[in-house]
Amino acid sequence: MVKEELHITVPNVFRCPISLDVMKSPVSLCTGVTYDRSSIQQWLESGHDTCPATMQVLPSKDIIPNLTLHRLINLWIQSSTLRPGANSPRLLPATSPAISGVRANLLMEKIESQCCVESLSKVSEFVSYCEENRRFVVRFDGFVEVVAGVLTSKCVEIEALEMAVSILDLILSENGVKERLNKLILKSNRESSFLSAIVFILQNGSPDSKVKSVRVLDSVALDSESKRRISDSQDLISVLLQLLQTNDDNNSQSLNDAVTSILITISVTRSIKSTLIENGVVDILSNSMTEKSLKLLATLSSCSEGRSAISSNPKCAAAVVEKLLKVSRAATEDGVAVLWSVCCLKREEKVKEAVVKGNGVTKILVIMQREGEGRVKMMCRDLVKALRAACKDMCLGSYETKTTHIRPC
Template sequence: MVRDDLYITIPSFFRCPISLDIMKSPVSLSTGVTYDRSSIQRWLDNGNNTCPATMQILQTKEFVPNRTLQRLIQIWSDSVANRVESADSPATRTVPSPDQVVDSMKYLDGHGENCLDSLSRILYFAEESEENREFLAKLDGFVPSLVDLLDNVNGAVEMLERVVNALDAVLDKIEDREQLKKSMLKSHDNCLASLLLVLQQGGTGSKIGSARILRFIAVDPEAKYMIAEKEGLMSELLKSVAPVKDPALIENGLSCLIAISTPKRNKLKLVHIGAIKALSQLLSSSNSSTSVTEMVLKLLEAVSSTKEGRSEISEDPVCLPAVLQKVMKISMIATEHAVMILWTLCYLFRDQKAQEVVAMANGFTKFLILMQSNCSPTVRQMSADLLKIFRVNSKSCLSCYDTKTTHIMPF
C-alpha cells in the first residue's frame, strides 16, 4: 500500500494539453506543441485544422514523435515506481542538491541498499532539468562509476536497470563517446552481458536505455563487431522491434540495429537470426509510424546488399509487396529506401523471383508514376532502370493471366 505521506508531483510538461493525462506516446505538431498521439489524432480526425493549445492554423497535419520527452516520461515512471517501493526512504521524496548528489557518489561502489538509494536520488535529480543532466555528465567520476557497476553487478536486474537509466539520462551530454566505448568494451564483455540482461528482463524504459547506450558506443567497426558477437544480443534487439512492443522501444531498437549492421558479417548475422521476417511484419503493420517505416526500409536496404539477404527478401511472401506498397505513400526518405531495395534485387542482381513478385504487384505502373513525380534524380534514375526491366518482361508477365481483356501497353 502507498503511504499517505508519499506525494508524487507529475511534471506539467508530461501531461497532454488535451486529455491532461500523462502522455504515453508524445508527438509534436508543426507549432512545436506536444500532445499524446491518440488525443491529437482524434482532434485532427474530427476535421480540426488548428493547434488546440495555440489555435494557430496548421500548415501541415503531420506530427513527429518526441523521443526525448518519451524517454524522460519513461525514466520518471520507473523512478516513481522505485520511490513507491522505497517509500520509507526520505531521499526519494525531495530533489537533492548538487552537493547531495556529489555526496551520494561514495555509495556507487557498492551493491546494497545504499547504492540503490543513491541511484534513485541521482535519477530524481537528473529528471528535473537539462542543467542537472549536464552537471552529472561532467561530474568527475560519475560516468566511470556507472560503467564499473555495469561491469561488476552480476544478475541484479533492479540494480542494473537503475544504472542503465542513470547512464541513459546523461548520454546526450557525454562528449567523449570514444572513451565511453573503450571503458565499456575493455578486455571482457561484462557490460554487454549486463545490457543484454536488461533487454531480456528489464522494464520498457530501461530496455530503451540499453538500446540507446549500445547505439551510442557503436562508433567504429570494432565496437559493432563486439556488440554483434555477444551471444543473444542482436536477437534480443530484434525481439524489441515486434509490432506489439512500445513505439519508443521499437524506434530505439531499430536505430541500434541500423548502427551496428554496417559491417557485412553483422548484416549476415541479422539475416540468419530471422530479421527479414520480423522486419516484414513490422513493415506490414498498420500502426507503424513514418520514422519506424523509414528505419525498417533502411535496414532492409542494408541486408539487401548481401546474397543471403536478397534470397530471404525474395522468398518472403510479405516483404517485397510491402516494400512496393510504401513507394510514394510514406515519405521521400521511405520511397528512396524502398526503390533502392527493388532496384538492387530486380535490376542490379536480376533476381528472377523478385522480378516476378514485383511484376505481379503492378510494379511497372508504380515506377511509371514515380518517374513523373517530384522525386530525386537518384530515384528517377533507378526507376528508369527498373522500367527497362519490366518493359521487357511485361508481355511475358501478362501472358500468365487467363483473360480475354486486350492490354494496351504504354510503350
C-alpha cells in the same frame, strides 16, 4: 512604498514540453504526450515526423484537444488571479530536487560500493528534472564512470541495472558522454559484462528499460571496432532479433524502432550483415514493415546474401511495395533501393511478379516523376524497364521513362 511582487509556481504538467510556457490550447499526439497547439503545429509543419519528447516516429500526425487538462489549467489560472493593484505574477518552475557536491560524492560512493538502488533512484530523479542538472552531473568528476560501472559490475539486481541505463540514457546528448562510455566499456575488458547486462535487461526489464538499454548500446557503437564487438555477441543478436519477432501490442513501437536502429548501426561489414541474414532478420522484418525496417533492408540488400534472402521471400517485396508513398521520402527511397537490388541486380522473376501485383509499377512511376535527376530516379527507370516483361496485362509496353506524365491504364 515597496511594490508587492507575486511568484507563482507552475505545475510541470501545465507547461508545454517545447516552449516550457503554460499551455493555452493543450493537444495530444498519438504517443500520449501533450503540447501547446501552436508549438506542436510549428514542429510538424517544419517537416518533422516524430514526437519531440519521445522521438518516436508518428504513425499519425493527428492532434486531439486535451479538454481535461485545458479545464484544469483554466481553473488553476482563475485560482491564481491577483487581487487588484498587485503586480503581474512571475512564473517559477517547480522546485528542483537539490544535490550538493558533497551529497553527490556520498551518492556516488554508495553506488560504486553497493550498486545502491536508493542512491541511483535519487540521482535519476535529479538528472531527469532539467538540462542544467544533467550538465552538472556530467561535469562532476567520475560520475559517468560510476554509473557505467553499475552495468559492468557483478551486480545482478534488475532495479539497479534499469536505473543505471535510465540515467545514462538521459545524459547521452551531453558533450563527450558517448565517447567516454565507448572508452570505458567497449575499449576495455569490461565489454563482456556490459553486453551481458544489456542482454539481462532485454530479457527481464520493463519495456521502457529495454528501449533505454538499446539506446545506450547504440550510443557507444561509434566506430567499426565497437560495432564489430557488439555484433560478435551472439546472445545479444539473438535477443534483439527475438524482440523484433515477438513485437506485438505488449511492446511499444519505440522498442521496435530502437532495436532496428542498433541493427542498422552495426550493419557495416559483409560479415555482420551475413550474421543477421543467417539469423532470419529478413523474414522478421517482412512481418512488421516500418520505416526503419526499410532502411535496414536497403542496407542488407547491398550484399548478395541480402538480395538472395529478400528474393526468396516474395512477401518481403510485397510488404515493401505496400509501404511506398505511405512513409517519409527517405523511407520511400530506401524501399526503391531494395526493389532495385532484387529486381535489377538479382533479377528475380517471382519478386517482379509480386511487385506488379502490388501495384508497384504505378507507385514507382509516381516516385520517378517527383524526383529530379539523381540516383533514385535512375533506379526507378531501371525498375520500369525490368518490370515490363511482368506487366503483359498492363499498358506499359509503350511507356517511355523520360515522359513527364503517367498514362492511365
